[in-house]
Amino acid sequence: MASTPNTAVLTTTPYRLYDGILAMGLWACLIIGLPGNYLALRYFVISRKRNLSTLLYIIACIIDLFSSVVHLPVAVNLFNDRDGGLLNSTYFCSPWYFLLLTLQLMSMFVAMLLALSRAIVILFPFYRVNRKTVMISVILMLFYHCFWNTLYLLLAKSTYYHLPSALCFASKPKAKLFKLFYLLFQCNYNFWTILPPLVVTVSLFCSVIKLKRESICITSDTLKKNQRASVTIGYFSVIFLISNSFSFINNTIYIITEELLVYPGPLYENNFMFFYSWLFSFLYCTVINAALNPILYFWRIKKMRLWALGRLRRVKVRVTKRRNTNGRYLTTNGHDTCVKDSPLSHAETEF
Helix, strand or coil: CCCCCCCCHHHHHHHHHHHHHHHHHHHHHHHHHHHHHHHHHHHHCCCCCCCHHHHHHHHHHHHHHHHHCHHHHHHHHHHHHCCHHHHHHHHHHHHHHHHHHHHHHHHHHHHHHHHHHHHHHHHCCCCCCCHHHHHHHHHHHHHHHHHHHHHHHHHHCEEECCCCCEEEEECCCHHHHHHHHHHHHHHHHEEEEHHHHHHHHHHHHHHHHHHHHHHHHHHHHHHHHHHHHHHHHHHHHHHHHHHHHHHHHHHHHHHHHHHHCCHHHHHHHCHHHHHHHHHHHHHHHHHHHHHHHHHHHHHHHHHHHHHHHHHHHHHHHHHHHHCCCCCEEEEECCCCECCCCCHHHCCCCCC
């Protein structure tokens, strides 16, 4: 009979090193993801364009902003021998687990809408996707996931900190009716973690074929910009697929192990699977996805890159230069030094 690995090995040097590397990776995602998604959100919000892609990018940036900070309790925890910290408190653990579940599922749904809407535009150029319908679907899906997650936490026996995975989980209920709901919840969760990757894969495949066929005929600037936007969403989809496929795979393995075998089974008996599979699939992939998205935005969207550089220059000028009323003097250590007006101080960024 399979037995769970001994958590005492987590105090040994190799696992302390692994935890430290993972923690530094989470902090790096925070440093990249938080300011990156904030700048991207500001750009999309003040942009004059209000097409469907822009609206979905705004929603994606909001989700990624929360995803960039939701891992902080775990990042601190990994540096402290997985002692739990705030996650030991049920009052913190339950809402944190609820937020992480909702962010992960909504992130997948928005990525699916982005890829699907762009594929429809490419395949059917004369068909207009209704923005209002898409926005309503986002709101309905948010309420749908909140309902399932809330009910799941209410019916669960308890919410607890799971030391081997350094995460919070809801325990499986004992009552038969609640066990049925637990299985339904797992199936629902698995459905909404496999449907978006499937839709994104099919959409990306169809879009690439269509764009490859029409690339020779593209001559106008408008068509070139549309093609570039489609390629950007294609990269967005690829990042999404790489980041979120592990969640479905790991959850499927877990359901099979729970229902057909005796946990931990042959796979979770392995130390790496037992200590790190949920940390990677449930948290790490979501956080990495949130950190990579703004890098993609600034790489592919030239106007955003120029706007962000303009913002940073203006902040630098405000910090380093203090002008008097006529704007011709730089105050440094109480002494006035005559300098010429810098064009950066008067620059305005346009979209």
